[in-house]
Amino acid sequence: MTNARATRRTGLPGRPGYDLDSLLAVAVKVFNEKGYDGTSMDALARGLGITKSSIYHHVSGKAELLELALARALNALFAVTTEERAVTGPHIDRLEYLVRRSVEILCAELPYVTLLLRVRGNTPAERRALARRREFDDFVSGLVVEAAAEGDLRPGIDPALTARLVFGTVNSLIEWYRPRAGGSSTALADAVVALVFDGLRRA
Amino acid sequence: MTNARATRRTGLPGRPGYDLDSLLAVAVKVFNEKGYDGTSMDALARGLGITKSSIYHHVSGKAELLELALARALNALFAVTTEERAVTGPHIDRLEYLVRRSVEILCAELPYVTLLLRVRGNTPAERRALARRREFDDFVSGLVVEAAAEGDLRPGIDPALTARLVFGTVNSLIEWYRPRAGGSSTALADAVVALVFDGLRRA
Numbered sequence: 022m023t024n025a026r027a028t029r030r031t032g033l034p035g036r037p038g039y040d041l042d043s044l045l046a047v048a049v050k051v052f053n054e055k056g057y058d059g060t061s062m063d064a065l066a067r068g069l070g071i072t073k074s075s076i077y078h079h080v081s082g083k084a085e086l087l088e089l090a091l092a093r094a095l096n097a098l099f100a101v102t103t104e105e106r107a108v109t110g111p112h113i114d115r116l117e118y119l120v121r122r123s124v125e126i127l128c129a130e131l132p133y134v135t136l137l138l139r140v141r142g143n144t145p146a147e148r149r150a151l152a153r154r155r156e157f158d159d160f161v162s163g164l165v166v167e168a169a170a171e172g173d174l175r176p177g178i179d180p181a182l183t184a185r186l187v188f189g190t191v192n193s194l195i196e197w198y199r200p201r202a203g204g205s206s207t208a209l210a211d212a213v214v215a216l217v218f219d220g221l222r223r224a
Numbered sequence: 225m226t227n228a229r230a231t232r233r234t235g236l237p238g239r240p241g242y243d244l245d246s247l248l249a250v251a252v253k254v255f256n257e258k259g260y261d262g263t264s265m266d267a268l269a270r271g272l273g274i275t276k277s278s279i280y281h282h283v284s285g286k287a288e289l290l291e292l293a294l295a296r297a298l299n300a301l302f303a304v305t306t307e308e309r310a311v312t313g314p315h316i317d318r319l320e321y322l323v324r325r326s327v328e329i330l331c332a333e334l335p336y337v338t339l340l341l342r343v344r345g346n347t348p349a350e351r352r353a354l355a356r357r358r359e360f361d362d363f364v365s366g367l368v369v370e371a372a373a374e375g376d377l378r379p380g381i382d383p384a385l386t387a388r389l390v391f392g393t394v395n396s397l398i399e400w401y402r403p404r405a406g407g408s409s410t411a412l413a414d415a416v417v418a419l420v421f422d423g424l425r426r427a
Contacts, residue, residue, distance in 0.1 A: 059262065113425060168424075175426050179415065186419050189396025190389060197388060212382065216389050220423030221371075222316060223378050 039069060041079050045093070048086040049132045057087055057136075058143060084146055091140065091150040094133040097126045099153070102160050112167035113174065116187075117218055119161065121210045123191050128198060128206035135195045158184055187217050242272060244282050248296075251289040252335045260290055260339075261346060287349055294343065294353040297336040300329045302356070305363050315370035316377065319390075320421055322364065324413045326394050331401060331409035338398045361387055390420050 039047070051060050051068045062083055066073045080086055101107055106118040127134045137154070140147045165180040174183075190213060198209070242250070254263050254271045265286055269276045283289055304310055309321040330337045340357070343350045368383040377386075393416060401412065 056259070116424075165424075173426055174424050175418070175422060178418075178424065182412075182415050183419070183424065185400060186393060186396075186416060187424070189399065190393040192399075193389075193392025193396045196392065196395075209385075212385050213389060215378070215381075216386070216423070217419065218423045218425045219378060220419070220421045221319075221368075221377050221381065221386065221390070222421045223376055224427055 038075065039071065039079070041089075044069065044076065044079055045086060045089055046132070048083070049090045049136055052087065052090070053132055053135055053139070056139075057083070057147075084144065087136075087144070088146040088149075090133055091137050091146065094126075094130055094137040095150060095153050095157075097130050097133075098123065098157055101126070102157070111173060112164050112171055113218075116161070116164040116168055117214055119164065120187060120191060120217060121214050123188070124194065124210040124213050125206050127191065127194055128200060128209065131195065131198065131200060134192075138192050138195055158188070161188060190217060241278065242274065242282070244292075247272065247279065247282055248289060248292055249335070251286070252293045252339055255290065255293070256335055256338050256342070259342075260286070260350075287347065290339075290347070291349040291352075293336055293339050294349065297329075297333055297340040298353060298356050298360075300333050300336075301326065301360055304329070305360070314376060315367050315374055316421075319364070319367040319371055320417055322367065323390060323394060323420060324417050326391070327397065327413040327416050328409050330394065330397055331403060331412065334398065334401065334403060341395050341398055361391070364391060393420060 047069050048065055051065055055064065060083060062073050062076065065083060065086075066076060069076070080089070101119055101122040104118075104122070107115050107122075109115075137150060140150050140154075142148045142151050162180050162184040165174070165178070165183050168174050169178060169180060194209070194213075200206075250272050251268055254268055258267065263286060265276050265279065268286060268289075269279060272279070283292070304322055304325040307321075307325070310318050310325075312318075340353060343353050343357075345351045345354050365383050365387040368377070368381070368386050371377050372381060372383060397412070397416075403409075
């Protein structure tokens, strides 16, 4: 069984084995299905249809795969925080831009963001990821504080709670969103932005 | 170790052992920490500091504990759908009431709702719970449809997507909400309702 799968996978034309990216993609899938703690290098090798030594050719072990996968999600999210529309203009617009781009990144990098959001801090790599998530949350809270100071938010809004609720809405997408071929995340981002900024109720 | 814990727990005055409710509370805690699939009856007995046969005195096994725990969360949520304010008046107000009460129930029954929201459908009890969750979601979508028909929602809102996003916001609370002694969930419910119905942006 393992051999048959190895042959099938490694036998594709122009695909003599896994490169690091495709190795990572499969590893993240297995982590999301079984949990990181519950995934052994043996299970990973089986899931990939290759030997453990083929994995060690790319990484030092499953901890490095986790680190790389979490970094991919975090780097994508942090990249937004320095994009022009996230650092110029009224803070409510920066916040809106950040929410929109976060939805898009969640959709584009779904398995990686899913893994990131399920991290519980059991290993050093996970604790570093949680620390970076807090840094991202602080950036969001900062935008909410500034938007309130500029008079653009409804009064009585608690910035930290608001940041949590808004990103709770965004992050909840991992529970049901599944990308479709040729689909776009724009309509979904529009719906999230409309709900968060304008609410459901007709003014 | 196990004996010492058993003695400590069963030796409390007026608490000669576990009744079904306290057994369930500990079982749900273990399920949430280790996952239902990853929890054996042995691990449950260790967590409770009692023998497996003491557990079998109350239930037929861990599947029954899961069923009871999921029913507790589901029954609390479904009870709201027949409360007066959920079945009378404009549908936007019914929806608001349902959102508010769902936050309160999530806070009051946090471990049970957490377990419910993590169910993936690996066993018959889990699949029944998922079916009842879909029934609850349909009730919510129905309120959104009616509220739109009554002209109380902003135009262009997709009912099923809206129901998902709104309950995504509510359900995301399990990721960070932790009850405090003497605390109330009213302020949190207020914040969720304000965000969902009126949005962040000053009108």
